[in-house]
Amino acid sequence: MMRQFPANPDLTVEEFELNMGPQHPSTHGVLRLVLTMDGERVVRCKPVVGYLHRSIEKMAENRTYTQVIPVTDRLDYCTSMTSNYVYVMAVEDLADITVPPRAEYIRVIMSELNRIASHLLWYGTFALEVGATTPFIYGFRDREKVLDLFESTCGARLLYNYLRIGGVSRDLPEDFCERMLAFLDEWEPLIREYEDLLDENPIFYNRTKKVGFLSAEKALAYGVSGPNLRASGMARDVRREHPYAVYPELEFDVPVRTEGDVFARYRIRMEELRQSARILRQCAEKLPGGPYLEPQPLRMVLPEGETYVHLESPRGDIGCYLVSQGTDKPYRCKFRTPSFCHIAVFQHLVRDCLIPDIMAICASFDVVLPETDR
Amino acid sequence: MIYDPNPVAFWLLAAMVAGCALAVVRARKLFHAGLALVGTLFAVAGLYGLLQAWFLAAVQVLVYAGAIAIMLLFAIMLTHNMMNPDLKSLTTQPWTAAALCLMLLAILLGGTLSSTWQTAPDTTLSPTWTPKCGFQVAEAIPSVQALGFRLLDPFTLPFEMVSVLILVSLIGALVVARRNPALPEAPEGREEKAP
Amino acid sequence: MEPIFEQFVRDLTGGFQVPFWAPMLVSLGLVLAFIALNAMFMIWLERKICGRIQRRMGPMLTGPKAWARFSMWTGGWFQTPCDSVKLLLKEDIIPAQVDRFGFMLAPVLVFMAALAVYVPLPISSTSYAQSAPIVVAVADLDIGLLYVVAITTLTILAILTAGWASNNKYSLLGGMRAGVQILSYEIPMLFALMGPMVLAGSLSLGDLVLVQHAGLFGVPLLGWFLVPSFLGAVVYLICAVAETNRPPFDMPEAEQELVAGFSTEYTAMRFAMFYLAEFSNTFVVCMIFTAVFLGGWTLPGFIPPSSLNLGFFTLPYFDLLAGMAIFFAKAYAVVLLLMWIRWTFPRLRPDHLMTFGWKFLLPLSFVNLLVCIVLAAIQQIYFGGNPG
Known part of the structure; x- marks a missing residue:
């Protein structure tokens, strides 16, 4: 493809294609970007997804409702809890099961802890993509502490398989709340430390400010959700708009920024870390006693019908559309995942950017490939 | 005090100059020709060094081998199909070229043989001493300082004029390279502008 | 030597x-x-x-x-x-589609440059059994500083060759980035070094150290060119980091962007040559910084004796050893500074790098040169001539 210089039609520049991924140090898994480049400038970007497709939705159709839960773990391995959650919520909605209040609180605690773990992981990898190595280690160091809490609860550190239809698989350990509060007390001041590493740094500032601008209209048109949408000035949060579980009883703010650039997306996630900590403290205070699980038959049969539920995962609005035909297996189980929409809009933002900007923008959307490909 | 250049070093450098120069014209890939050119320039700098003209040698490396040759390599790297070995330099008028080269050779040889070269004063030579290289040079005085004094005392005007010339060409290059603001931007503009 | x-x-x-x-x-x-x-x-x-x-x-x-x-x-x-x-x-792999000549030449060139740059670096001085102190360097060249800057161009050449010969788009982009970066930062670097050159009236690194030891305006510590040419020192250090491709200026081999830049296709010892040369160059710029701005092997008011009598044994060349110890201590202090910078900052973007180099560092180095000229003139007029 030849491009002519407007100033001098005799001069032409040749564009070339750069195949970034599926094996590349910074695509977080197996995203492939086919870039048409003019030197270091991106002319076109075409993301190719599907390298991590494991047919999770089809697998769900061949398993009983209970057996699907571990499969949803693999939906988004950075935040298994919310993936579990959206599925069990759909089943409960269809089967009209009331979850005991303690279980609701435990689920919220787990969601928020998982949000912290996921945002910390994002913080580390995002910093790594803009070339700062040290924040990566800082983020992972503190994520480990969250994972310790998970491990003590359900025995797993990454793929939890903790939520059950009607509650959670086991009760919290006795000293869980104390340990969680101790962790929060120790960790909350460290958010300031994360920000100190990046916020005021002119290099970081120049690399993220006014880079990858996403307007609110475009964000809505592409179905962008979660922190990415809130960074574009839309105060949309499923926890607020369609409250589920015990969120109506909890006080928290929905951070919004209007810049819509990489820096705004970074700031939103930093603020969300604080809000999650605030929610967790309230949960620890209000956590009621009672049963943690409304036991269900192992091979449960759901009445005929369909439902769609969604909730706020760390990455955005994750939804589950479940159709039952009155058998013990889902007829259709479709997941609406935020990362898929984010990749779709991401390709429009990198146009006219430089190669380093691709990395910064891609990382700022917090794209997780297993969730995209399913 | 007479400084006598090492003949082995001289012949090695001279062979390198000639060999690399030959490679410049004979190389099949343009990039190799560029590399060979850098080799030639480096070897010439080595010759300067051998004659103890350290400043000249350093500037030769810095300006010619460094800046100019690397700009050249840049241009070659950006050309289309650069790894293709079938690209050859065109020789459409070999006889004209040969004639011109012979003429140049004749002029250079004539100039070299007919001039009187400033060498070390004979008085310092012992009667039995013969230069190993066929030439000898006077032990250099600190060349940078000498050069500096020369530039600022007898040659101030030419020096300043050269700097003005360079400034003019710099501004000229800027004017040529600058995008004309009256013309529209490249066809694919940024979709949205940040507020 | x-x-x-x-x-x-x-x-x-x-x-x-x-x-x-x-x-x-x-x-x-x-x-x-x-x-x-x-x-x-x-x-x-x-x-x-x-x-x-x-x-x-x-x-x-x-x-x-x-x-x-x-x-x-x-x-x-x-x-x-x-x-x-x-x-x-490790297995030495030469991919089938590379340009073999350039691919094999590049690591050699880069190492040659790394080796050649050591020639004029003075690490100490000794007056043992000599009337006047002799600077210890491979050869204390008359044009030391200029030589060092000139040799760096060989590194650009090597990196360009590596980028081109690898026949890989990432390598090519990395090579181009390196070429542009080193070429552009050489200019402010040279101007930053010009301040000390003017103050010392010499290009020889050995002379620079001796002048610093002599002091400015008769005050010893003021003579360390870090003080009169502070801006120059800052500009030099930044340019030096950029020249050695160290983070935050490691665009040519930015892992997250270009996989490994110009060294993507290299394996085993060929890769090690690049790596070795990079670390060697890093230390070299620290050594130059020490010699030019930190007074080299000297400490104000400290002149070690040429031999040390330990009672049972007389240690010859004591001033040489002491000078080396001081020199390397200073150089390693600069190394630590560079490492601190490396592990703290994110990476710059290539266009910001250019803007920063041309629009900020270059004017700053001009200012530094002016300050140095004024100081050198004051020294010349009121304190009896150029110390060099």
């Missing part, structure tokens, strides 16, 4: 006249050994410093276990020797 070496051999053997090529070979061997050992130590140190900054311990398992138990700074000593052996034993 030559006079000291000859003196040393004469002292040792009782009057043996060394052939003219012996000092050359000896200095070549010394520099090579120094590059290898120093790079190994620096890599170990880098990993330890990085670990300390990132709240981990770095390599701890290779080497004597008892040392590792003592503290994090004593563990993992054998990590880099083991890594070197691994690199030596």
Whole structure:
């Protein structure tokens, strides 16, 4: 493809294609970007997804409702809890099961802890993509502490398989709340430390400010959700708009920024870390006693019908559309995942950017490939 | 005090100059020709060094081998199909070229043989001493300082004029390279502008 | 180097006249050994410093276990020797589609540049059995500083060749980035160094150190060019980091962007050559910084005796050893500074890099040059001539 210089039609520049991924140090898994480049400038970007497709939705159709839960773990391995959650919520909605209040609180605690773990992981990898190595280690160091809490609860550190239809698989350990509060007390001041590493740094500032601008209209048109949408000035949060579980009883703010650039997306996630900590403290205070699980038959049969539920995962609005035909297996189980929409809009933002900007923008959307490909 | 250049070093450098120069014209890939050119320039700098003209040698490396040759390599790297070995330099008028080269050779040889070269004063030579290289040079005085004094005392005007010339060409290059603001931007503009 | 070496051999053997090529070979061997050992130590140190900054311990398992138990700074000593052996034993791959000549030439060129740049670096001085102190360097060239800057262009050439010959788009982009970056930062760097050149009235690194020791306006510590040419020191340090492709200026090999930039296709020892040259160059810029801005091997008001009487044994060349110790201590202080910067900052974007270099550093180095000229004139008029 030849491009002519407007100033001098005799001069032409040749564009070339750069195949970034599926094996590349910074695509977080197996995203492939086919870039048409003019030197270091991106002319076109075409993301190719599907390298991590494991047919999770089809697998769900061949398993009983209970057996699907571990499969949803693999939906988004950075935040298994919310993936579990959206599925069990759909089943409960269809089967009209009331979850005991303690279980609701435990689920919220787990969601928020998982949000912290996921945002910390994002913080580390995002910093790594803009070339700062040290924040990566800082983020992972503190994520480990969250994972310790998970491990003590359900025995797993990454793929939890903790939520059950009607509650959670086991009760919290006795000293869980104390340990969680101790962790929060120790960790909350460290958010300031994360920000100190990046916020005021002119290099970081120049690399993220006014880079990858996403307007609110475009964000809505592409179905962008979660922190990415809130960074574009839309105060949309499923926890607020369609409250589920015990969120109506909890006080928290929905951070919004209007810049819509990489820096705004970074700031939103930093603020969300604080809000999650605030929610967790309230949960620890209000956590009621009672049963943690409304036991269900192992091979449960759901009445005929369909439902769609969604909730706020760390990455955005994750939804589950479940159709039952009155058998013990889902007829259709479709997941609406935020990362898929984010990749779709991401390709429009990198146009006219430089190669380093691709990395910064891609990382700022917090794209997780297993969730995209399913 | 007479400084006598090492003949082995001289012949090695001279062979390198000639060999690399030959490679410049004979190389099949343009990039190799560029590399060979850098080799030639480096070897010439080595010759300067051998004659103890350290400043000249350093500037030769810095300006010619460094800046100019690397700009050249840049241009070659950006050309289309650069790894293709079938690209050859065109020789459409070999006889004209040969004639011109012979003429140049004749002029250079004539100039070299007919001039009187400033060498070390004979008085310092012992009667039995013969230069190993066929030439000898006077032990250099600190060349940078000498050069500096020369530039600022007898040659101030030419020096300043050269700097003005360079400034003019710099501004000229800027004017040529600058995008004309009256013309529209490249066809694919940024979709949205940040507020 | 030559006079000291000859003196040393004469002292040792009782009057043996060394052939003219012996000092050359000896200095070549010394520099090579120094590059290898120093790079190994620096890599170990880098990993330890990085670990300390990132709240981990770095390599701890290779080497004597008892040392590792003592503290994090004593563990993992054998990590880099083991890594070197691994690199030596690895398969040397030349991909089928590369330009073989350029591909094989590039690592050699880059190492040649790294080696050649050591020639004018003065590490100490000695007056042992000499009337006047002699600067210890391979050869204290008349044009030392200019030579150092000129040799750097060989590095650009090597990186460009590597980028082009690898026949890989990432390599090519990395090579181009490196070329543009080094070429552009050479200019502010040269101008930053011009301040000290004017103050000293010399391009020889040895002279620069001696002038600094003499002091400015008669005040010894003021003579360290870090003080009168502070802006120059800052600009030089930034440019030096950019020239050695170290983070935050590591665009040519930015892992997250260009995989490994120009060295993407290289394996085993060819890759190690690039790596070794990079660490060697990093240390070289620290050495230059020490010599030009930090007073080299001298300390204000401290002139070590040429030999030290320990009672039972007289240590000859004491001033040489003391000077070397001071010099390397200063150089390593600068190395630590660079490591600190490396593990703290994110990476710049290539266009910001250009803007920063041309629009900020270059004017700053001009200002520095003006300040230095004024100071040199004051020194000349009121304090009796240029100290150089």
